[in-house]
Amino acid sequence: MGFLMPVILAAFVCGCTATSKDTATQEEERPELPVVTLKTVDTVLKSAYVADVQAVKNVEIRTRVKGFLEKIYVDEGQPVKKGQLLFKINDEEYRVMLSKAKAALSNAQAAVRATELENARIKMLVDKKVISKSELDVAAAKLTADLATVDEARSTVQSAENHMAYTSLRAPFDGIIDRIPLKAGSLLEEGALLTDISDISSMFAYFSFPENEYLKYERNKNTGTADRNVTLSLSDGSSYKHAGKIEIIEAQIEQSTGSIDLRARFPNPEKLLRHGATAKLYITSAADSVILVPQQSVFDIQDKSYVYLVDNNNTLHIKSIVPITRLAHNYVVKGSLQPGDRILYEGTQGVRDGQTIKPVVKAKAALVALAK
16 A cells, blocks of 8 residues: 555656646647737728710710811811811802802892782773773782792791801810811711710819719718719829719619619810820728628638637637628727627638637737728
C-alpha cells in the first residue's frame, strides 16, 4: 500500500500536467484576428443610374424642295445664330415658276377688270330695257368665276414664293451644326438630310427609376425631404461640375421593366456635354440609423452575403446579411445586424463557423470603416 501511493500521486501529477499542456496548446491554436463593434450612423447615400444625355433641342435640317445644293455657308461643329443662312439650293427653276404665277395673276386680274366694265355696260342697257335682265345675271356669274380665278392665281404665287423661300435654309434656333454629309453640287431630293443642329446651352439627362425607389422619392418630395439636385459622372470618370435638377416624371410605369423614366436638366455653359453622350447620374438621399459594414468583413456564398459574428465566448457564427447599397469601402446594412454586434473585421478566408478566436479590437479600423 505504501508503494502504491507514490505511483498514484505521480500519475495524478502527470495527468494535471498533460491537461495544462492541452489547454495551453488550445490557447496557442486560437488565431488572433481583428474584430470591430458595429454601431448605427446617419449618412448620405448616393444612388447611381445610367443616363442618356440629350440636347434640349436637336432637330434635323432637311430640304423641302428638289434641286442642286448651290452653296454651304457653315462648317461642321460651328455655332450658329437663329435665322442664320446655312444652305442655298439653286432657285432658277423656282424663279421661273414664280414669274409664271405672277403673270397668271396679272391676267386674271385684268380679266376681272374687263368683266366689271362689261357688267356696268350690261346693267346700263338693262336699266334702259334694251336687253333682258338675264344678260346681267350671266355677266355677274362670269365676274364671280373671274374673281375665283384671281384667288387661285394668288395661291399659285404664294406657293411659288414659298418654294423660293425653301431654297434658303436657315437656323431655327441658336445651336451647333452637326456633320454635313453632302457637298455643294449634290442633287437633292425633297426631304434630303443636310445636317442636324443642337441647342446645347443646357442638357437633358434621361434615366430610369425602379418603382420602389420612385415611390420613396415621391413620399420624400411630398414631405419636403427629397433632394431634386443630382450630379453627373462623365464617361472618363470625371465629375461634371454643374449640378442638375429633376424636372419631370413620366405618367406611367413600364410594366416590362418595373421602372419609370425621369428627366433632369443640367446647365452647359462650357459646352462640354454633347447630344448623345452617356453618363452616370447620382441622386443623394439621407439614410438614418444604418450600419456600415466594412467591405473586407463580407464574403459571398452562392450570391448571398455573410459576415462572422463574434459572441461573448469569442466563437464565430456565420450570419447572412442583405446590403442595401455600397458606400465607399463599406456596405450599408439595415435590419440584419444590431448595434453592439461584434464581427470579424478581416481574415474570413481562413476561419470556419464555430471556431474560437482571440479577438484583437481594431478601434482605428472600425472608425475608418464607419467614417468613410
